[in-house]
């Protein structure tokens with residue numbers, strides 16, 4: 001177990017998160033384990049057992065034997081990939097906990113942009129990193145009492161298959177990222193994103209998300225409702241604005257969306 005704070009100079013670049021300038025930032029404590037079932041399950045069990053898990057603590061695994069994804073799916077184990085979870089301790093006055101999905105997405109996307117600047121990627125609402133339309137990461141939020149466990153899986157070196165969608169990894173785009181370095185940068189990015197969420201509110205997080213996400217006008221399919229439309233940005237509370245065929249706007253607060261290819265002229 002490697003615990004402890006280390007000092008690091010972290011330069012915040014660009015965007016609303018960069019406006020406070022660079023500085024010396026404490027990297028939050030990162031606990032590493034060789035193998036476990038699921039880092040999310042581990043932190044939830046500790047919290048349920050009454051153990052105090054401080055906000056910002058990370059548990060990162062080399063291997064997961066029972067990694068879990070959203071909507072009851074499994075999350076494949078890929079050696080060298082990032083698989084880790086952290087805890088947010090909700091406080092009075094915090095924005096709605098569900099908006100942490102966007103916070104985590106922004107932190108993850110900024111980490112990828114920092115460590116793999118050559119890779120062209122976009123965030124799919126609320127927080128999947130896509131490369132050429134294929135899923136390169138996943139984020140799972142699970143709540144117990146006043147704590148939210150946020151687990152992230154990022155395909156750094158391999159792309160475990162999913163039954164229903166194509167997958168990608170950063171190494172395929174010539175980005176060689178050390179897993180531990182990824183963890184350090186992500187932990188700091190998460191502290192930064194959480195600070196914005198608490199101090200400036202969800203609207204600031206939305207402003208940070210938009211330039212990282214699919215462009216306005218992207219054709220989308222909302223899986224649960226079986227509805228097609230076009231991305232029309234995000235509402236101030238983080239909901240997805242879906243423009244329907246007749247021009248009306250539908251607000252999507254939760255669920256899975258798929259990006260559809262634009263219809264090409266002549267087809």
Ligand SMILES: O=C(O)CCCC[C@@H]1SC[C@@H]2NC(=O)N[C@@H]21
Nearest residue numbers: 038067068069070138139151153
């Ligand atoms: O389905 C998704 O897109 C979410 C996948 C989340 C996977 C990560 S890997 C680390 C953490 N531990 C888990 O069991 N799941 C999350």
